[in-house]
């Protein structure tokens with residue numbers, strides 16, 4: 164366990180004092196989430212028994228206004244401690260929802276309150292942030308996730324309909340990673356978008372000429388995936404909730420675990436269509452949703468998208484000259500896999516060490532840092548920095564600017580550079596959002612010194 168500085172320790176103590184087992188006195192919270200076992204019927208007779216918030220998965224949409232003070236109460240009706248993380252928010256360590264930063268756990272059969280100011284605006288989300296290890300009934304393998312949307316002070320609102328879509332796999336099991344690989348990976352039995360498998364939920368009902376804004380979240384514990392909408396294009400307007408420099412129409416989207424994309428689909432092809440996973444197996448096993456135009460009927464159509472390379476830089480502006488106002492100090496972070504033995508889970512390292520032995524990233528308040536993610540493994544990694552937003556500046560050698568994110572998938576054997584202004588003091592977790600990578604070492608702390 165990392166040691167806490169004075170202010171952080173005090174904040175943690177304060178948060179701990181606000182916890183109590185059973186009823187919580189005082190003012191009414193703005194939102195209440197109750198962790199308990201739930202049965203999610205993604206299709207008739209296809210019932211997923213999992214842990215969820217308020218008996219549903221995704222959990223309730225927590226909608227708040229930028230700058231609004233909010234209190235969320237989390238009640239844990241299970242026999243094991245858990246914790247909820249508010250992903251993408253710039254809030255203090257004591258309420259961020261990561262024990263490594265000093266946020267207390269929500270005790271078994273107890274509760275905790277999280278009070279913070281909602282910021283920044285955009286598509287955020289919340290999810291369990293415990294370690295799962297080899298227990299696939301915990302953490303992000305479960306139904307414990309939901310959208311948290313922060314309305315901007317001024318919303319351009321240039322759309323006719325807003326639809327939240329969470330991509331999720333269910334019933335995980337261990338499998339071998341591939342024919343040439345002895346290590347262990349996770350595979351899934353069932354798939355859904357929101358709480359229904361393809362063909363079993365209400366369609367997205369649209370009218371010709373509408374502009375439908377999709378707020379899409381990949382709530383997967385482990386899988387980076389591509390999706391497409393048959394007969395249509397996605398016009399990407401925001402990534403991880405932040406408007407992109409160059410909104411652009413594409414045939415398909417790729418999202419790593421925890422990434423969000425806001426995209427507008429112009430409804431200009433009357434019919435009944437499928438929005439879903441490009442992967443046939445996963446789509447046929449549930450990862451899709453039907454789009455139905457008014458007055459149209461028939462079998463929903465799927466059309467595979469043309470091959471098109473996916474890359475963040477398509478939505479960025481030109482790279483900024485390196486001579487800009489103040490230099491950014493380079494922080495190299497090398498990601499490598501450490502083979503753990505046949506039929507065993509591999510360990511992951513950052514600069515040669517696995518968490519909790521990793522060296523912290525040391526920053527000064529208001530300092531400027533260029534984090535250099537150097538992925539020397541042959542897997543992509545959706546790396547996530549808590550409590551901050553960074554700007555992509557170089558992706559596999561291509562300079563860019565104006566794409567602000569809190570998760571970035573670093574492609575196999577490649578480098579991604581991001582600029583960070585350290586302006587939210589307190590312990591800050593940095594980790595791969597692939598649950599198994601995170602649980603087996605791919606994590607470190609950023610410390611303000």
Ligand SMILES: [Cu+2]
Pocket residue numbers: 543544545595596597600601605
């Ligand atoms: Cu990873």
